[in-house]
Amino acid sequence: DTEVTQTPKHLVMGMTNKKSLKCEQHMGHRAMYWYKQKAKKPPELMFVYSYEKLSINESVPSRFSPECPNSSLLNLHLHALQPEDSALYLCASSQDRLLDNEQFFGPGTRLTVL
Amino acid sequence: AQSVTQLDSQVPVFEEAPVELRCNYSSSVSVYLFWYVQYPNQGLQLLLKYLSGSTLVKGINGFEAEFNKSQTSFHLRKPSVHISDTAEYFCAVSDGSYQKVTFGTGTKLQVIP
Numbered sequence: 001d002t003e004v005t006q007t008p009k010h011l012v013m014g015m016t017n018k019k020s021l022k023c024e025q026h027m028g029h030r031a032m033y034w035y036k037q038k039a040k041k042p043p044e045l046m047f048v049y050s051y052e053k054l055s056i057n058e059s060v061p062s063r064f065s066p067e068c069p070n071s072s073l074l075n076l077h078l079h080a081l082q083p084e085d086s087a088l089y090l091c092a093s094s095q096d097r098l099l100d101n102e103q104f105f106g107p108g109t110r111l112t113v114l
Numbered sequence: 115a116q117s118v119t120q121l122d123s124q125v126p127v128f129e130e131a132p133v134e135l136r137c138n139y140s141s142s143v144s145v146y147l148f149w150y151v152q153y154p155n156q157g158l159q160l161l162l163k164y165l166s167g168s169t170l171v172k173g174i175n176g177f178e179a180e181f182n183k184s185q186t187s188f189h190l191r192k193p194s195v196h197i198s199d200t201a202e203y204f205c206a207v208s209d210g211s212y213q214k215v216t217f218g219t220g221t222k223l224q225v226i227p
Contacts, residue, residue, distance in 0.1 A: 004157070006157075040220075041219070041220075042204055042217035042218060042220055043158065043204075045214065045215075090157055090158070092157075102148070102163060103158075103160070103215065105150075105158040106157050107155075107156050107157045108156070108157050
């Protein structure tokens, strides 16, 4: 199984809502990532988890809260988002090896904040 | 710090013609280089990667890239494109800090029938 799955595919939420994005992989990877991608832009790294511990937070606002319950799952909890947070949110995973940073990406969740 | 420059935002090419997508990088340390493809409304898929060894790297779907250290380039090529190659292509660099990859701004390849 070389797939990263993300749910939901689409999400529309208001600025006062609380929602969560879910990502799952069963490749035995020990590093997992959240990226944000605006239209016609490259993915921007948000968070990295390594061995279920948060290792990189790219100064992301606290209205985004990541969680890694186990080595296969990665969640992104959303609260009080702004319209400018509307984007494609991509999850990725990779083996935790220094020289090989091939990342496997999920299809993304397209988020619209009204 | 590392960075990637993809000078061409769009490249139109006729079907069955060759194509080259350009990528230049800068880094103060040894680099690892990647090309990813993103089809509309999908995530990214790895086309090929350079970690070490031979400077000519072959990837999936008939793509190849050549690492040129003196010119700090990693251009992507395909001898004959298909309609299905229409997509956004991202060059990316990692300095070996294995958790962090920097992506270029992307090149949209449009294959014309």
